[in-house]
Amino acid sequence: MKDYSILITDDEQSQRDILYGYLKKKGFTVFAAASGSEAIKIVNENSVDIILSDYKMPEMTGLELLPRVKKINPEINFVIITAYGTVETAVDAMKQGAFDYISKPVNLDELDLLIEKIIEHKNLKAENKLLKEQLVEKHKLSSIISQSTKMDEVLSVASRASQSKATVLITGENGTGKEVLAKAIHFVSPRKDEPFIVVNIPALSENLLESELFGHEKGAFTGADKLKKGRFEIAQGGTIFLDEIGDMTSGTQVKLLRTLQENTIERVGGSETISINVRVLAATNQDLEKKIQEGTFREDLYYRLNVVKINIPPLRERREDILPLIDFFIGKYSEENDKQNIGISKEAIDKLLKYNYPGNVRELENIIERSVVLMRGQTILESDLSLGVKGLSQESEIRKGEAGTLTEQVEELEKKLIYDALRQTNGNQTKAGELLGLTERNLRYKMKKYNITK
Ligand SMILES: Nc1ncnc2c1ncn2[C@@H]1O[C@H](COP(=O)(O)OP(=O)(O)OP(=O)(O)O)[C@@H](O)[C@H]1O
Ligand SMILES: [Mg+2]
Known part of the structure; x- marks a missing residue:
């Protein structure tokens, strides 16, 4: 608590005193200001993490104060205190970048929760910054773009999981970035200098998959004219990424389960047991729990894989990421296509921000790549975008559950x-x-x- 400082801004002395005393007792560094201009002075001269500001103050309202302090220090978390029932003010404040609002009279339990939430948020941000720095540095993977709280949470879990040997199951729709994340986990893990091996399960038939994963002895089957090491052996010391694990047939599931339980493999057609030290990451866009109920996926294997579960939300549920992704992909594809100073029109951005992205980040990437390649001038226009019909409306899904009239x-x-x-x-x-x-x-x-x- 000592590490955080809170500034209370309120023209009413009694209100200031209550909050001041309460927060001081909790161990925070606390400042108090009787007006917006006093608050600005304090922010200029001190390191302030959180501002609790009354909305209604004579000389400058809380809403007017908000952009001014954000300009001085964008990291400040601003909480506006509004009179009971004035929701519009609160909404306005949130739009302008306030972290949250709390209504008057301030309920101290509610305040505690709110401050806890802010601190958690700050820690997450710091952790992610570190993870991103590591990513950029270690693997030039500046590729994980994230702005949304949802992706921040994903990266935070990934960051913590990366340091262990725990199996991670990454779920998410097509194109949400499961493979990028798996790579990132490997390249920040202590195994980063060892191999990262990808196995795309649906690309291989059952027999082929087993000999790919576990290898085979010479003469194991027709055509096996020499010994072949499997990908688990090749990944020794490193990480294996089993992509589209939901497509694995039941015979192979049993063998994989044994490998995960015993950390050993046997080559196809061989009798020797080989110890392996490989970290397993798996991904799927299927609902494995449903597959378990249908009897097509083993429950015991699911629990082995699911030690840490990371679900990457679809892009339409984390719209804050769209803009930075647009920016990132324009940069990437202008460089690839030797085009400089490429811009994008406001109408085009608006359209992209409203689009629904059934194909998630991959679809956005393709849209930008196509427009950069095909555009005539220096600016991507609305007419340069080819968006699929399916993603154009957010109402295209048939209601599930309650059916309606x-x-x-x-x-x-x-x-x-x-x-x-x-x-x-x-x-x-x-x-x-x-x-x-x-x-x-x-x-x-x-x-x-x-x-x-x-
Ligand atoms: N957060 C992100 N930042 C930058 N690029 C991203 C991000 N997420 C995904 N991408 C890009 O989108 C594309 C699709 O990502 P990826 O292949 O990891 O998705 P996936 O979830 O494995 O998809 P699928 O289920 O179809 O295999 C890749 O080109 C990847 O680089
Ligand atoms: Mg993939």
């Missing part, structure tokens, strides 16, 4: 069919209309009704 359900279905038709025809309305048996005009009417933009 018949009309609602029919409308949902209609909407989905229109999306599908548009996607299938690459957004060609004439052809989509034909597929659906609608005139183009009728289709356009329905698209308007359902707010479907092309």
Whole structure:
């Protein structure tokens, strides 16, 4: 607690005194200001971590104070204290970068929780900064871009897990960055100078997969004309990344389970037991728990793999990452294509910010790459972006669970069919209309009704 300093800004002395005394007793370094200008002076002269500021003050409101102190120190976490029920003020403050709000009269338990949350957030940020520095330095992997709290949490777990030998199961939709994260974990781990071996499970048939993973002896099967070391042996001392683990057949699952339990392998067709020291990372975009219920994935293997579980949320659930990713990919692809000073129009950015990204980061990357390659001028325009129809509306998912009225359900279905038709025809309305048996005009009417933009 001693490491954190809190500034209370309130024109009412009694209010200041209560909070001052309370926080001081908790061991914080506490400052108090009776006005916005006093607060600015204190921030200029001291290291302040958290500001608790009243909204309503005569000379400068809390909302006016917020951008000024952020300008001096962007790391400050600003909490606005609002009169009970004035939600708009709170919302405005959040929009301008306040960390949170608390209503008056301040409930001290609530304040405790809030401060705890801020400290946790600060620690996370510091940890991630370290992880990122390590990544950049060790493997020039400045590639993990993150701005959102959700990704910060992902990176924080990854950072802690990286130092151990624990098996990590990374889940997430296609293109969310599972492989990048697996690599990053390896390259910040103590095994970083040893091999990182990727096995793409669906690319190999069951027999081939077993001999790839565990190797085979000479003569083990027709065509095995010499001894072959498996990827576990090649990864000795390092990390093996089992990509799309949900596609592993049950025979191989048993063998993998044994390997994880005993840290040994046997080559196909061999009888010798070979000790291995390999860290296992696995990834999947499938719901393994569902597969367990269906009987296609072993529960015991799942628990072995799932020692640390990291779920990477889809991009549409961490929209703060979109902008920095755009920036990053423009940089990457302008360099690759020898183009300098590439910009992007505000309309194009708006469109990208609203898009739904069914293909996640990979889709965003492809969109930017394509526009950088095909653009004519120096600025990426809205017309340079080719976005898939599927991601254009956030309402394209059919409601699960509570089904809604018949009309609602029919409308949902209609909407989905229109999306599908548009996607299938690459957004060609004439052809989509034909597929659906609608005139183009009728289709356009329905698209308007359902707010479907092309
Ligand atoms: N946070 C990120 N910062 C920068 N690039 C990213 C990030 N996340 C993903 N990418 C990029 O997006 C692409 C897809 O990432 P990756 O292959 O790791 O996804 P995945 O989850 O393994 O996808 P799939 O399930 O389809 O195999 C890669 O080119 C990767 O570099
Ligand atoms: Mg992958």
